[in-house]
Amino acid sequence: METKLQIHDTGNGYPGDQQLLRLRRASSGQSHQNYPQFNQNSDPTEEEEEGVEEVDSSGPNVELRNTPLPMAIKRAVWKSQQMQDNRASSSKSWKQKNKKSLRNLRSITREAGQFFTLWGKSLQLIGGNFGGGVQSYFLFLRFLVILNFFSCLLIAGFVLIPSIIFRSVGTSLENSTGPEECMKYDPNPPGLVLFYNYFLDLLSGTGFMEYSYLFYGYYNNTQVAEESFSYNIPLAYLFTAVFYFAFCLICLIIRMGNAARVAVATGGSAVGSYSMIIFTGWDYGCLGDQATRLKQKNIHYQLQVDLEEEALSRRAASLTACQKIVHYTLRVVTFLIALGLNAAAFYGIFEATNFSQQNSGRAGFLGLFFEYLPSIAITTANFVVPLLCDQFALIERYSPSTTVILVLLRAVFLRLLSLGVLILTLWQQITCDGNANSRDCSLCKYNNKDYPCWETRVGQEMYKLTLFDFLVNLAVLVLVEFPRRIVVDHCPNKLVQWFGRQEFAVPHNVLGLVYGQTVVWTGALFCPLLPVINTIKFVILFYCKKITLFHNCRPALKTFRSTTSTIYFLVTLVFGWGLATVVMIYSLAEIQPSMGCGPFRFFPTMWSIVPTSFYNLSAVTQDFLFFIGSQAFSIPLFVFSCVVMCYFIALAAVYGKSVALLRTQLKLEGRDKKFLVRQIEELSRQLERPNANSGAHS
């Protein structure tokens, strides 16, 4: 008699786990029988046949490779399946041929994918030696490189190459009227140009670099309209910029979706769950004995942190009311101090930008220093303010995990807002505080005296920021990290050894990447070649960071959880994208484009080219687009999307409820199982006793 107790069939089509565990266990020779009603045979051939029958009966959809059977049994099953297929009808053999060709195709694509994956081997090495947290930084960097590469293909294809073609062909500009003053724009100052000026111009984007394809000012508003071919450069420029932002957002969302799926499925459980640390904490891909020792220390550290957090929460719960008030007041005070420090930093950046803009005409290296003053101010602020705020963390006494999140949030806030302050200052200067009637802006609606071509100037600022960020990274590498390693390796001083080699600080580096990418997004409208520069910058950064990682860094004691941290990186990147989108939308819709340069020179706003070109389309297209924009289409569309959203929300709620129900069912089944086992044991004992009695008597 075989009563198999199946706990919750997995529903995949293959037999319940109890039976398969029994198969493997029986074939491994040792069998501790928990439940007396299990099948007692351990004959291997019978096991094989049973395995064959069970797998076969669950249908041909079962993939052999997904079953937890021993390999010998799997091969026997496969052989029997092959024999069945050979005897099968012609339609089935056609299906077999299809399956075989599909499998070949799959293996070829997998090998091609491995070949084309950028830096696959390096990432594997990094992950094995330094863990998932550091690897997630490099994965993020690789994602940004690929994103930037496809963006520059986009921009090159639609804006750069047509501009080059039309300029070399020599299509003339469209003439239009406008105030004479506003159209004056002379980027190449006359006179002798000294040799070192080329170098200075390269660094600050002025001079020979200003009037080039790098910046907005060089592009013309050519609108070619021949019989078979028409191309509207301003329209292409605008649509490429808009599509570039949309493309980046879609890529970000897809990548976030992949990471979020894992996080949602796992329920977003609390950090530091003991069972998870023990069962999933060890990275089986860990290589090298130094990494292993550190991994062990890391797990030990994580457990200690959790035990400490518990002790802390118990202590916090036992505080008296008076102590609680003191505690919270301290937290409010430190928050205000941090806010004050941030405000001071922003004011410093504001002043630096104003000073730099007013002294922008200076020549020589002093002029270069003034040009780079905003970048220097931003970098200094982003270095000093977090350092000071970290000291407050000791007073605040949040739990360790909350501290990490708070530090990150503050750093993100500081970085993105400092960029925002810079842009705001520029806007103030260009549009005279938004006051169109002030003295400088009354003629052309922007400050044409200081900014004959304001878009190029904004592009130059972004170019300088990118370049400075890159140079600072390289300088820190060469001047700080390598010397530190040399000092630590050769100086036996105890203080130096306690200081030690540095760790690879993942959050700090990721914020650097997010900042760099935000600058590129903000500047892409004004400096179309900025994504190209950024791609090259990130590629060089990858190799530099890899070199410094392997030569100068030791694996971190406190690690980053790799799966959930990817989502945080991407969310931060979306914030940066949001900031850049706000800038782009405002520049497109509100500010008067320069009249002396650029493809939009005779339009009231950049966006106004769209309605103008709209009326050049055919009547059918116009009617179609009007229809899409009208209420007859958009209201039903809105209602339909509401219905779809409600459906998904209801589905999610139902799944959540069924998960809770199944969990209680699991508990109840466990209790039933224990009860039945006890009953069976009692019954078997009662059966044995009469037998023993009758045996004793006879």
Added chain:
Amino acid sequence: MGNKQTTFTDEQLEAFQDCTFFTRKEILRLHARFRELAPHLVPLDFTNNPDVRVPPTLVVTMPELKENPFRDRIVATFSEDGLGNLSFNDFVDMFSALCELSPRELKTIYAFKIYDFNRDDFICEDDLQQTLNKLTKGELTAEEVTLVCQKVIEEADLDGDRKLSFSDFQNMISKAPDFLSNFHIRI
């Protein structure tokens, strides 16, 4: 493809491809690695399915397994005799179950077997203590170890029998986001 390898017949390679997550090339590479472990024991020609088993002391010298604290348990779980002697079938099976493409359900089943030291289909407190000691190499004090094991049982045990059955384990693993990426040996 014109590869004139004589290690396996085409049928054997197809069987391996269907039963594991590896491609043809990877299976041949695995055979080379298997042979590296014991060149005098493992023949070059597997076409007639020789019954060769490599002892566990040689298998755990592989760089992928050398530093893993659970290497003995992994090798023992995938061996047919339960003592760690791996045939080539078991060798390929082991790396296939732990590779990147292996699904979560399969990995969960094998993880449970690996952590079940006394092989009674339950992870009891004793198994947990052994797991923890292997993980931290004895850095925690005895009372910390007991405390952590009690916490684990509190968190994961659903049916209240003070040990983890497979469904408890599976339920707990399903909430762990790092499980798939950590339970993965690259070969």
